[in-house]
Amino acid sequence: MRLLTHNMLACNIKGVTKGYPLKIEATKTEEKETDFNAGFLRHIYPKLDWKALREAAASLGLEELPEQVEPSQLEDEDFLRRFHHVLLEIHLEEGALVCPETGRRFPVSKGIPNMLLNEDEV
């Protein structure tokens, strides 16, 4: 699972109000090269929670993303390549996603996060 998908995941346990973004505990990550596509990055940017992406990148020890993105940066290939790398080339393979409110852990195994809730959580 890559950080674009992480950007959409939340802890949806009944009653939880601050279940986003999930903290990442990584025991294994993999880097895989993906075709760079500036058009896609510009398309996806407005839909992202930038702060959550930035925190996720930091927690994985990736290079820092700026706090705010200026419109001109979306035309800057150097910035877009860094953005691309963080968003689409880093795979969380093993570890857990942790709810910031309850500490509930959602295990990630072989790259697949298990977001299933128990009966008493829905």
Next chain:
Amino acid sequence: MKLKQLESILGGIEQFQSPKIELEQYPTGAHIASRMLYTIHNSYDDLEDKVVLDLGCGCGTLGIGAAILGAGHVIGVDLDEAALDLARDNCEEFEVEIDLVRAEVSGRESSGFSADTVVMNPPFGTRRKGADMEFLRTAFRIASGSIYSLHKSSTREHIQRVALKELGAKSAEVICELRYNLPATYKFHKKREVDIEVDLWRFELAQRP
């Protein structure tokens, strides 16, 4: 890419060894999947550079096909661990990157997802009544552009009514009638194989405020 080429590629995807009846795991055959994806791509341009979500992805056929046709990012969601393991193996085999997430499609777990395009081959709702409509409701929460979904032709009027009146679709259209050739997958199937008439639907989402 030509349709025949796509069909031949998708024909190499490994399908369920022991499908689970309660989840109505019927494989999306290469014939149907390739026609579905080819139409989505060529007639509507809803795959290339899009975020595509495959709801109830099973062994990953639709998601892998979407990735092959140039989707910007593909996410496959399924409840079943064995199906996801198979989907992951298939992705490796076909050298495509799809993010897989284990979650209940119609449950709370799916509430945060968003995508330009949702593609799905949902349960037909014959074993668990209403399962097809639950998938459709979830798809309407997730998609911002269009939804492509297979449903039994016998449910056509009902689906159109729900999509337009209740879910607020801008349009709901059957874009292709297909025959779902279902080999006898489960013990309760008496005939060796049976053709089911299915519709490929395209739902367009109304612009959100």
